Amino acid sequence: MSQALTSKPIRAAVQLLALCATVLVAAPATATEDGMLIIAHRGASGERPEHTLAANELAIDRGADYIEPDLVSTKDGVLVARHENEISGTTDVAERAEFADRRTSRVIDGEEVSGWFTEDFTLAELRTLRARERLPESRPHNTRFDGLYPVPTLAEIIKLARAKEAETGRVIGLYPEIKHPAYFDGIGHDLAAMLVEELHAAGYAGESAPVFIQSFEVAPLRRLDGMTDLPLVQLVAAEGGPADDLSTSYAEMVTPGGLAAIAGYADGIGAAIPLLLLEAGGSTGVVEQAHSAGLLVHAWTARKENAFLPVVLRSSDDQAESGNLAALIMALDVIGTDGVFTDDPAIAREAVPRGRENLLETIVTTDTDR
Numbered sequence: 001m002s003q004a005l006t007s008k009p010i011r012a013a014v015q016l017l018a019l020c021a022t023v024l025v026a027a028p029a030t031a032t033e034d035g036m037l038i039i040a041h042r043g044a045s046g047e048r049p050e051h052t053l054a055a056n057e058l059a060i061d062r063g064a065d066y067i068e069p070d071l072v073s074t075k076d077g078v079l080v081a082r083h084e085n086e087i088s089g090t091t092d093v094a095e096r097a098e099f100a101d102r103r104t105s106r107v108i109d110g111e112e113v114s115g116w117f118t119e120d121f122t123l124a125e126l127r128t129l130r131a132r133e134r135l136p137e138s139r140p141h142n143t144r145f146d147g148l149y150p151v152p153t154l155a156e157i158i159k160l161a162r163a164k165e166a167e168t169g170r171v172i173g174l175y176p177e178i179k180h181p182a183y184f185d186g187i188g189h190d191l192a193a194m195l196v197e198e199l200h201a202a203g204y205a206g207e208s209a210p211v212f213i214q215s216f217e218v219a220p221l222r223r224l225d226g227m228t229d230l231p232l233v234q235l236v237a238a239e240g241g242p243a244d245d246l247s248t249s250y251a252e253m254v255t256p257g258g259l260a261a262i263a264g265y266a267d268g269i270g271a272a273i274p275l276l277l278l279e280a281g282g283s284t285g286v287v288e289q290a291h292s293a294g295l296l297v298h299a300w301t302a303r304k305e306n307a308f309l310p311v312v313l314r315s316s317d318d319q320a321e322s323g324n325l326a327a328l329i330m331a332l333d334v335i336g337t338d339g340v341f342t343d344d345p346a347i348a349r350e351a352v353p354r355g356r357e358n359l360l361e362t363i364v365t366t367d368t369d370r
Helices: 008-026 053-061 097-102 140-145 154-168 181-186 191-201 219-227 256-262 286-292 325-334 345-351 356-368
Strands: 037-041 066-068 070-073 079-081 104-108 111-115 213-215 232-236 268-272 296-302 339-342
Touching (some): 037 053, 053 066, 079 154, 079 191, 154 191, 181 191, 181 219, 213 219, 268 286, 296 325, 325 339, 339 345
Parallel strands (some): 037 339, 213 232, 232 268
Antiparallel strands (some): 070 079
């Protein structure tokens, strides 16, 4: 066999053909006609530090349909966008001598966490901090933006979305997640009520509004179902269960009975990719079962780095190098997934919508042209 046929790109292309052929055979009738919603996971966080206005604006410019802020509260009750309320990994707070005495430990969702917490800072204090890349080992190119951007409020993210709508002429959706709502409720911050009040005041109301509200917990979504007509999404992980209901697991929640129960208070599920897509290709059946229950299915999280991709889609053993994210996006589209959370909306936007007849050709081209 020639050297060309044994090269790494060709071997990878053959593996990808096998993966996606399996998907096509396993789900011949479930591919979406218009492609999936592209949901920018914390903005274009593969290119800018997550949850900054810069990451969100870039995501919109890259073609994202929705931008996703994770929301926590400040001491004075303002919703801000951070991955967690513990902020030592996403801001420069650990280097700020004036806040050294704020370092503490808290029990959140049953686990002890040490660091600096948003609920101990007023908005004015928090705004003196600057964002930094959360995954510097995987994304060293993003560290050049460390120190440039403040922590944004939900109000600023809404203002950005509206400004970009005026600029582009297209609707920019919001996909907020309330983080650790039971914990925050216990310290006097009702994130669900705070979020609904702010969204309704900004003109987002009704089931057709370009908003999805998401949570890993169950009780807040049940409450929200009685507070707003905005669409709700139950998040489910590949392991564990909701922090506010230790009697069930996420695995039980994606059974037909569990999905039927979710449909009683939510409009969709946000599911970890391994719950939806088999490692070797094809659907696990969860997408079809969720659709049968009347639920939308949004997958999380599609990232380009090898560390986050299925083995067959990795380009090398270098965990920070880019693999074939486009193939993963298209495989999710083929099994009928309604939306995908991604750190890299530019790649996702190129990948969908795609005609099924061009799927395999596109995957081979994407891989061998790397």
